[in-house]
Amino acid sequence: MNMKYCSDLTKRLALLLALGVGFATHNLHAQDLAPLPLKLPIPAFMGTPPDMQQMGPEVEKLSDKPRAPFMAPKGCVNLAFKKKVTSSDKSPITGSLDLVTDGDKEASDNSFVELHKKTQWVQVDLGTEAKIYAIIVWHAHNTFQVYHDVVVQISDDPDFTKDVTTVYNNDVDNTSGLGIGTDKEYFEDYQGRLMPVKGVKGRYVRCYSKGSTYSALNRYTEVEVWGLPAE
C-alpha cells in the first residue's frame, strides 16, 4: 500500500464520514421537526340556510337588544341638526348633502345622499365650537351591510390639517391612510352607530367611509352630533 493510496483512502473515508454525519444530522433535524398532531374537527354538512331577505322579523339579529341608554351631561342637544354639510364628493350620485342633517333617518330611497366609490367623507359644520359627547352615524340600514373604513374625526380646522381628534377608526389595515384603527366593524341598523366622545371640543365633524359589503358606494342617511356649546 503506497502513501498516495493511503492518502486517497483517508480522504474518501473522511468524505464518507462527513456525508454520514451530515445525513445523520439532517435526519436528526427532520426527526426534531414534525407536523403538529392536530386533531381538528371536520366540517359538518348542513342543509339550505334560511333566506334572511324572506324571513322578515324572524331574521337572526346580530344583537337582539336595543342599545343601552347613553349617559351624557344634561342639556346635550343634537348640534348637527340642519347644519351645513360639505363632502369630498362634489357631485353625489343620489340625493343632496343637506339630507345628512335633516333629521330624517328612515331607510327610504329619499333619505340618503350617495357618494362615489373609494374613501369619501361628509363634514358637518356645527357653526361654533362645541363640547361633543356622542356622535351617531347612520350610513344605510335598508339592508344588512357593513361599512368599511369608518373613521370619525373632530377638529376646529375645516381642512382637518391640525388639531384633529379621531374618535372612531375601524380601518385596521389603514387602507384609507388615516392611521391604523382599532375599533370594530359593525352591521348597520336602525339605531345607527353611537360613538362615545369624552367632551372633545371642536366645530367640525368629519365622517369617512369606503364602501360597504353591499356596494362600493358610500351612503349617508344621517349624522347626529350630541353636545353642548363650548363656554
Place this chain on the structure above:
Amino acid sequence: MNRWLTLGLLLAVAAALLLRLPHLNQRPLHTDESVHAVKFLGLWEGRGYRYDPNEYHGPILYYVTLPFVWLSGARGAAAVEASALRMVPLVFGVGLILLLPLLGDALGRPAVFWAALWTAVSPAFVFYSRYYIHELLLVFFTLLLLAAGWRYLQTRRLGWALLAGAVLGLMHATKETFVFNLVALAAAAVLAGAWEHWRAGALWFPELRLRRRHLLAALAVAAVVSVVFFTSCFTNASGPLDSIRTYLPWLHRAGGASPHEHPWPFYFKRLLWFHKAGGPVWTEVLIWLLAIVGLAAAFTSHPLNGVNLRFVRFLGFYTLCLTAIYNVLPYKTPWCVLGFHHGFILLAGVGAVALLAWCGRRRWLAVVIALALFAGAVQLAAQARRAAITFAADPRNPWVYAHTSPDLLRLVAQINAITATQAQPDQTLIKVFARGGDYWPLPWYLRAYPHVGWWSEVPPDPYAPIIVASSSLNANLDEKSDKRFLMVGLFQQRPGVGMELYVEFNLWKKYLEMRPPPKDEE
C-alpha cells in the same frame, strides 16, 4: 328533422351557451353548492360516497360530475374549480333543447323551435343552469322520460321502454321530489283520458295500452339503475332502503317544519312580477301568457299543423298538476319552479305556433307577431344575462335565495394574503366557529388548507394564527386575549349573517409589513 328546424335549434343552443357560459366562476358558491362540491370531492379523492337519507338528495349529481372534472384536467382537490362543477347543470340545461326533437311529432316542429328558444332565454333556466344542484338534472330526466315514453307509444319498440325505465331509475337517484313528477304524470294521464272520454266518447287514452313484457323490463331496468347508484356501486347495502326512508324527514319538512316555509304566491311572484327597491323588474309572464294560448288552442281543439292536441292536453294537465303540488306545499325554495315552469315553456312553444296560425292569410300580421315574439325573447335574454352575471348574488334577483355574499370572497382573499406571508402557507392553522355548522361555503374555499378545524360553538381553546368566528357567537376574542389577537374585519357571509376574522397580532404585523402597496381602484 328538417333543415330549418336544425338551424333553429342550433341557434337556440348557441344562445343558451352564450347566456350560460360566461364568468362561471364569478358568483360565490351557495351553501348548497358548496356542500355538494365537498361531497363530490370525497368521491373524487377516493373516499367514496354514501347516500344520506336525511339531506343532500340523491347520488347522481356526484357520479355525473366525475367525467366533467376529469375532462377539466384538475388534479387534486385544490385544483377543482367551481366552473368545472357548474358545467354539469349547464350541459343538462342545454341538453333540454337537444331533447326536444324527440317530441317533434307531439308538439310539432315549429313549436319545438319556439320551446327551444324559450328554454334558451328563460332567466330562471339560465340562472339555475349555472348552479351546482340537482334541479336541472331532474328536469332533464323528466323530459327524457316524457320523450322516451312518447316515442315508445308511437313505435312500441322495446328500446324506448328500456330507456324510459333507465331514466326513471335516474330520476329516483337524482332527487326525492321525482315522486311529484310521477304523480303529476299519472294524474295527467287520468285527466287526459277522462277529457277524451267526455269529449269524444273514447273509452280511454288508447296510446296508453302497454305491453306487459315491455313494462316489466322497463321497471327492472329502473330498479337496477336505482340500486347501482343508491348502493354506491354495491358498497352500501342500506342505500336502497334509505332511498325510501328519506321520505320521513322530507315529509316533515314539506309539511312546514322548515325555515323554507313560504305562502303560495312565492313562486308566482318570482316568475311573473318581481321587483325590489333599486333593482330591475323581473318577469317571465310572456312565457306563461303564450302557454295559456297553447292550452286554449289544445282544449278548444283548434287544429294546428303538426301538433298532436291530445299530447298537448296531456302536457297541460301534467303542468297544472305539478304547479298545484309545488304551490300547495308550504316548503318552497325558488329552484323548485324549474319542474313546472318547464311545462309552461313547452306549452309556450305551442302557444307561439297557435298565435301565428291565428293570423291565417294575413301574412303581415304573422310577421309582426313573429317579430314581437323575437323581441320578447331578446328581452328575456337581457333579463337572463342580468340574473346570471350582474345580479348573480344580489338579493334583488328573484332567484338569489340565502346566497353567499361576494364579501365572503374578500374574507377568503384576506386569509390567503395573510397565510402567504408564512413559509408554508398551506400549513397555517385556522379555526372556524359558527353556530349550527353555518360556516359554509368556507370548507370549499379553504380546501387547500389541511389544518382547518370547524366548530359549532366557540371551543375551549379558540386561539390559532387565524380564526374565523360567526358574529352571532359574540366571540370577542380580541378583548378576551388582551389584543394578542386582533379582529381585522367583519365580513358578510350572507345577508344578515356576519363573520369576524381574527389574526394573531404578530402575524398581522408581519402581513402589514409585507403586503404589496395598495392598487388604485379606479
